[in-house]
Amino acid sequence: MTSSEFTFSKFAENAFYSKINDRLVDMAEVKAGQRIVDLACGTGLVTELIADRMRGAKNSVIIAIDQSAISLKQAMENLTGVRDSAIQFIQSRVELLSETLKESADTIIFCNAIHYIADKDALVTDISKALKPGGTFAFNTSFFNGGQHPDSLKFYRKWMFKSIRILRAEYSLSPIRTEKVESRKHLTPQEYRELMESNGFDVIKQEIDTIAVPIEGWLDISDFEDFIQGTLPGVNLSKASAALKKGVTQTYQEMEIESVPRNWMRMVSNRS
Numbered sequence: 644m645t646s647s648e649f650t651f652s653k654f655a656e657n658a659f660y661s662k663i664n665d666r667l668v669d670m671a672e673v674k675a676g677q678r679i680v681d682l683a684c685g686t687g688l689v690t691e692l693i694a695d696r697m698r699g700a701k702n703s704v705i706i707a708i709d710q711s712a713i714s715l716k717q718a719m720e721n722l723t724g725v726r727d728s729a730i731q732f733i734q735s736r737v738e739l740l741s742e743t744l745k746e747s748a749d750t751i752i753f754c755n756a757i758h759y760i761a762d763k764d765a766l767v768t769d770i771s772k773a774l775k776p777g778g779t780f781a782f783n784t785s786f787f788n789g790g791q792h793p794d795s796l797k798f799y800r801k802w803m804f805k806s807i808r809i810l811r812a813e814y815s816l817s818p819i820r821t822e823k824v825e826s827r828k829h830l831t832p833q834e835y836r837e838l839m840e841s842n843g844f845d846v847i848k849q850e851i852d853t854i855a856v857p858i859e860g861w862l863d864i865s866d867f868e869d870f871i872q873g874t875l876p877g878v879n880l881s882k883a884s885a886a887l888k889k890g891v892t893q894t895y896q897e898m899e900i901e902s903v904p905r906n907w908m909r910m911v912s913n914r915s
Contacts, residue, residue, distance in 0.1 A: 649866055649867060649868035649871065649880050649884070650713075650714070650866075650867065650868070651685060651869075652685065652686045652714070652717070653866050653867075654860065654863040654864045654866070654867055655685060655686065656688070656863075657857075657859060657860050659854055659855070659856065659857070659860065660860070661688065661692075663755075663783065663852070663854060663907050664688070664689050664692060664754050664755070664783070665692055666852070667752065667781055667782075667783045667911075668689065668692045668693055668752060668781075670781060670850075670909060670911045671750055671752055671779055671781035672779070673696050673697070673750055673752075674749075675697060675701070675702075675703055676701065676702045676703055677703060677704075677749035677750055678703075678704045678706065678747070678748045678749050678750075679693055679697075679703070679704070679705050679706070679748065679749060679750045679751075679752065680705075680708060680740070680744070680750070680751040680752065680773070681693060681705060681706070681707045681708065681752055681754075682708055682737055682740065682751055682752065682753040683708070683709055683710075683737055683753060683754070684707035684708060684709045684714070684715075684718055684732075685709060685711075685714050685718065686714050686717040686721055687707060687717070687718030687719075687721045687722050689752065689754050690705060690707045690718060690722060690730065691722060691725065693752065694722065694725045694730065703729065704729045704730075705729070705731070706730075706731045706733060706744065706748070707722075707730060707731065707732050707733070708733045708735050708737070708740070708743065709734065709735075710734060710735060710736045710737070711734075712734055715732050715733075715734055718732060719732055737753075737756070737760065737766065738760070738762075738765065738766060739769075740769055740770060740773045741769045741770075741772035741773040744773050747773060747774060747775040747778070748773055748774055748775065748778060749774075749775055749778050749779065750778060750779040750780075750781070751770055751773065751774060751778070751779070751780050751781070752782070753780070753781070753782040754782070754783055755783055755784055755785065756782075756784075757782050757784050758784050758786035758787065758829065763830070764838065764841075764842065767780075767838060767842040767844070768842050771842055771843050771844065771914050774914045775914070776914060777913055777914060778913065778914045779847075779911060779912070779913055779914075780839075780844065780911070780912050780913075780914070781909070781910070781911045781912075782909070782910060783907055783908060783909035783910070784907070785854075785905055785906065785907045785908075786829055787829050787830055787831065787832065787835065787908050788829045788830060788832075788834075789831060789851070789906060789908075790829070790905065790906045790908070791905070791906070792853060792903075792904035792905060794904050795903050795904055795905065797898075798894060798898065798900070798903045801894045801897065801898065802861075802887075802890050802891050802894045803874065804890075805889075805890035805893050805894055806874070806875065806886045806887045806889070806890030806891075807886075807890075809886040809889050809890055810875065810878065810882065810883065810886040813886070814879075814882045816878050816879070816882060816883075817878075818874075818875045818876050818877060819876055819877025819878070820876065820877075821877070832849060832908055835849075835908070835910060836849060836910070839910070839912045843914060844912035844913065844914055844915060845912060845913050845915055846910060846911075846912045847911045847912060848909075848910065848911040849908070849909070849910045849911075850908070850909055850910075851906055851907065851908045851909075852906070852907050852909075853904050853905070853906055854904070854905050854906070855901075855902035855903070856902055856903050856905050857901065857902050858891065858895050858901075861891045861903070862888050862892075865884050865887035865891065866884055868880060871883045871884055874887065875887065
């Protein structure tokens with residue numbers, strides 16, 4: 644596999660992950676006739692969830708934005724059957740949203756990506772500019788301070804230990820910690836609330852779900868470049884991915900488990 648093949652798309656197709664995002668779209672209460680932005684749309688799975696709620700509605704516009712031309716091309720192909728809503732596909736960075744949109748949006752949905760943004764204040768300020776007064780911003784994330792469920796700690800320790808051992812035994816490789824991806828600051832739920840409120844938003848809903856992630860989810864996330872580099876830095880992607888997959892399989896078998904809990908936070912705010 645080449646680096647371009649180690650994407651998030653395979654993980655995003657998991658049924659449990661689709662349900663997580665479906666809940667967020669429900670919370671955002673998208674309505675017929677709105678202009679709705681799917682920010683960092685990827686291959687269009689969330690765009691389709693939004694479009695499903697717009698079926699039969701007139702004057703609805705969905706704007707799917709992603710910086711990856713490859714992902715946008717796939718999204719266009721995936722959504723060729725959607726006829727009831729006008730969908731616009733735009734290649735752009737998340738941080739340039741207000742410059743990218745020609746008209747203000749009623750709702751902006753940002754699924755499982757806000758943790759990647761270093762300057763979250765600048766992002767939320769820009770999102771406010773892109774929204775109509777009273778407009779809605781909805782996002783979710785599993786990478787927050789509290790995302791790792793206490794009951795999962797033993798699983799993570801065993802998985803990483805086994806993966807590193809496999810990497811050494813089968814490939815004579817070890818992670819290079821000096822090349823570790825710089826850790827992103829994980830905010831607490833309260834800090835996310837303060838982030839929104841300090842940038843002119845009223846928090847309407849904030850919830851945390853504990854999701855049972857099956858082994859398929861961990862196998863698929865082991866094909867994602869960002870995850871691989873974060874856990875086994877400085878190692879060939881294919882070999883590191885293989886070690887992670889073998890390690891998680893052994894861990895599930897040894898612990899005799901069917902799933903591992905993971906917390907997801909979702910928040911809906913309105914522009915003041």
